[in-house]
Amino acid sequence: MIIVLKPNSTPEQIDHIVETIHAMGLKTDVSRGIKRTIIGVIGEEDLLRSAPLRAIPGVEEVVPILKPFKLASREYQPEDSVIDVGCGVKVGGGSLAMIAGPCAVEGREILLEIARHVKAGGANILRGGAFKPRTSPYSFQGLGEEGLKILRDVGDEMEMPVVTEVMDPRQVALVDRYTDIFQIGARNMQNFNLLAEVGQTKRPVLLKRGMSATVIDLLMSAEYIMAEGNKQVMLCERGIKSFDSSTRNLLDLSIVPNAKGLSHLPIIVDPSHATGRPDLIPAMALAAVAAGADGIHIEVHTCPEKALSDGPQALLPDQYRAVVDQMRQVAGLFQKTIPIAHAN
Amino acid sequence: MIIVLKPNSTPEQIDHIVETIHAMGLKTDVSRGIKRTIIGVIGEEDLLRSAPLRAIPGVEEVVPILKPFKLASREYQPEDSVIDVGCGVKVGGGSLAMIAGPCAVEGREILLEIARHVKAGGANILRGGAFKPRTSPYSFQGLGEEGLKILRDVGDEMEMPVVTEVMDPRQVALVDRYTDIFQIGARNMQNFNLLAEVGQTKRPVLLKRGMSATVIDLLMSAEYIMAEGNKQVMLCERGIKSFDSSTRNLLDLSIVPNAKGLSHLPIIVDPSHATGRPDLIPAMALAAVAAGADGIHIEVHTCPEKALSDGPQALLPDQYRAVVDQMRQVAGLFQKTIPIAHAN
Amino acid sequence: MIIVLKPNSTPEQIDHIVETIHAMGLKTDVSRGIKRTIIGVIGEEDLLRSAPLRAIPGVEEVVPILKPFKLASREYQPEDSVIDVGCGVKVGGGSLAMIAGPCAVEGREILLEIARHVKAGGANILRGGAFKPRTSPYSFQGLGEEGLKILRDVGDEMEMPVVTEVMDPRQVALVDRYTDIFQIGARNMQNFNLLAEVGQTKRPVLLKRGMSATVIDLLMSAEYIMAEGNKQVMLCERGIKSFDSSTRNLLDLSIVPNAKGLSHLPIIVDPSHATGRPDLIPAMALAAVAAGADGIHIEVHTCPEKALSDGPQALLPDQYRAVVDQMRQVAGLFQKTIPIAHAN
């Protein structure tokens, strides 16, 4: 940690700061420049995290050097994490997750129909929401446990692992009985109690990036889960807020190599929620694979027009199959493969 | 609702859309322009909310006309809401909340000392966090129930209503036993299950704006609480994300008149979290009062240097007293007053 | 300047960096921490500005300490700049500019009518565009020199200094013949050749903040003008880009105390372009004065419905007079005054 002092800081202020740091059991290195004095702090930097050094008179700026996350960091684990989500599907290390399905579980028959289509198209993980975080209290909120049962049932029949969102720490035990992967939605990325709760399970977690979260924020949220003992975290980029309303959100693909440089965790890209526009989804899915993503999350519906939630952003099954075929080719250029889900 | 068709939409497509809308029990008004055809939808627009009209072939754009919130809207209730938070303090309708206190409850003595200072300085609501949403799992997370007891105790002794954050639906009953006002933090603004839970209590709620929430998003979250029966919601602007890192967040004061035009709910401004800089807080607090805010939320600490959380953004008691004196003068220009808290 | 090295940087890399810096005539101070080594650079930091130190192997981050602007800085000139714009009107140091007028000069009669109204309402500087930066090449682009003549003429008749936009370095000499103050629009804030050109005149410059400029970017653009010899720069906040489309731009009032801390230059606030909504302008104008702004820029039109450009965001004369009356009261609380323009 580096402490930059104000130009007119007094020797007494400098002494006070140095003493404060020494009192924490750390060493200092004071460097007097022509215009500024800076103090390097040597020792376990974490001791300083909660100390409000910027509040000390004479201090202009405090520059942290070490990353605030540990377990999620590439320095802690240099090799890529590979996460086994069941049915022979691994995510990371050259093996791509193809997550597909409707926004919400609407019924057994329609889900089974969609699941057949997406598995035939190349999907290896089935998604579907039973608890839906809707902006309006008057919108369809999901089928709840009934939806979970349908999802589990269809996943078993189609021999696919399933992923579904959990929104409330009180739902974790319930959802845990039905799902293979927990999804934490963007709006809950900093719902720290929910993160801690899924961190105490043994299930893989798909952690979606908040709409205004930095890459560091996202990795800190992963750290929350991992600090509880659950290391199976998959990051997910799904678009951030922007000034251009021509897309629903702004897909930030640079987070793929950015996160992979900082962390060993796999990262999935969701172009459906990011763009909200079926005409842009295929190009963005291909770009994500080329950027090095470990998986692609796409909403698919057999009849978007009738979907109860987020229909307009879904691809039709034929469109999905076509883009997976292209993604497979791009992945092949980088020696990556799309595993096929099968009975456990 | 208005449906704009693509330039090359066919008569069959137009018929299909019209039939779809009629099947919902609504009327249409088709207007054929030289370059575009548009369809006006007449009837209970809410029926259409969950219908994915944009997914129908031929549709270019769907323009909603009615606001998606009701109970929170100025149209539903033209006069300002005035919320009684106890100890004779009313918020709204010309009566300003002066919320002050430390970021976190750190101990009884220090809280009492700070409370004495802020009450003497003009504060009429005492704040202090017992459950802290910290970005890092390794940071101080608050004293929990012990902190709640201290806060209640100090509030009673100082004859001030108290406000504290609730982060988890499972904590609502516990926090309800100690606090006068629930605070929903920015990171939980779209934690819909938490909103619903406080909506089932009878306590006023201070709802902080999410870091990338629009004014409509904020009002929709208020609607979640109100739809459960609790109408006592106070909005709170505390800064949004921006590209300029010279302040912690970006204070958006235009939301004050913007929200007051759309809604009858009072709106508080928090310049402490918005700027993260004590040198900017007084100017922004004064500006907020001039903009028409119904209250100001400022962190105050007797020794920011030692604060366990967010110390650097706190004002010292003397600074607080000075800015409240100025706020009182600005408020006076607009015939507004700052009530004094006293025993119930 | 502080150079933070990567965790695994080698002694050879450290030596190489130190030699590179010494070769520039600067001193170093190497501080070896447990996890990181940092190098403090001592001497004329400016020598290092153009050196791409981050490209040297082993370097993780380079942290500049000194501000990149000089002439605009509060350290260079501690007391507020006060700028005399003519007709007895001073801007800064407790004297507020009240800039008002139509978006564009549309004709002599209508401008004279508006000028009479705004002067009666309290305005002391008349604005009007003769060259208009319109997003569409098919929109009205201003009356050009004819507009400048009208503006000068009406300014003289009403005994008010005038301000008008200059968009092109080739227009500077022309505009200089007619105006009292150059306006540099937001889209041209980093049109460096234009900045240099007005920097070579002796006229005050109203420099509008770019739509995604930081406070440092804005001050660097002021520095461009000042470096050419013209120190009479007035900054102007007019809203930045944001994700919430309910206002045209997002008014950032925190830049007022922020810029005043960093710089001695006066800062004006333009709530008309920032919000684009007459219903929000009065509240934001009052807030700006309370935040410490040195002037307020408001578009006024006698008949917004017929204005050729940006009509909807203009106030009517009566609305303008009412808000100036309130601004005068708020300014009075801070011992500030609104000078009255009169013949030179």
Place this chain on the structure above:
Amino acid sequence: MIIVLKPNSTPEQIDHIVETIHAMGLKTDVSRGIKRTIIGVIGEEDLLRSAPLRAIPGVEEVVPILKPFKLASREYQPEDSVIDVGCGVKVGGGSLAMIAGPCAVEGREILLEIARHVKAGGANILRGGAFKPRTSPYSFQGLGEEGLKILRDVGDEMEMPVVTEVMDPRQVALVDRYTDIFQIGARNMQNFNLLAEVGQTKRPVLLKRGMSATVIDLLMSAEYIMAEGNKQVMLCERGIKSFDSSTRNLLDLSIVPNAKGLSHLPIIVDPSHATGRPDLIPAMALAAVAAGADGIHIEVHTCPEKALSDGPQALLPDQYRAVVDQMRQVAGLFQKTIPIAHAN
């Protein structure tokens, strides 16, 4: 265009609006809903563009339907534009521009060395700045005409077309004598006089997206150039402003399919300025090709450490060659090719 009226608009207001529109020679279609009345406007919508309809009492919102650009639109020209930039290099229609070179022209020898490397690596257009838009007036501003001569000379020797930035309308004639392609930088995207000036030449223009420009803003700026007669515009995405400071800007790849849907113009992607980080450039370049970009712009330097401007974001020649090899493979999957530049 659709005009949405306020809920309480009076019959007189509605009549007034209808008359106003009829006075413009347009027809109306009034549709009275239960809660709102809407007016569809039929006829040449452009007549309405400059009319401030929102200012008319009773109007709540005005929704334009037609796109504000024409010549740049896909509707105006359905097939992709293919732009011949010389030396056998075409851009668009399956032919990819590979633009490479140093940020600034620093001298003949170093430019020739870099040009040899990039041409060998697969580049087909040489870039280099002679006029540099630097944020600080104290930074290196480019070699001016001397730099243009060197660039032309090296381009001729290497048989490559060249591109260089023009910052000032007064420089257009000069730069036109030396370059094959004008570059308009991000800061000048809305320098409308400069756009008009290059629009009067016959040279292709590389138009960089402004840091907070929407896709519509970018296309409107292209329209400015095209409206003057020059149809040879290449769009360029180079990153926009964002809240995450871990990259220099935020690369928005969704603009590639988004712009291609709206417009026939080719679009180039510049991952160097977008990320500012050599470790992220290769992944983003590959993603851009997969997203459908018509070319990639990368800064390359033989010794970034010594570059006078923007060195840290440059790739080394070996890194460039490697990523072009990979881009060629990705392009091949989509039946696209990278042409080789040769003597005209």
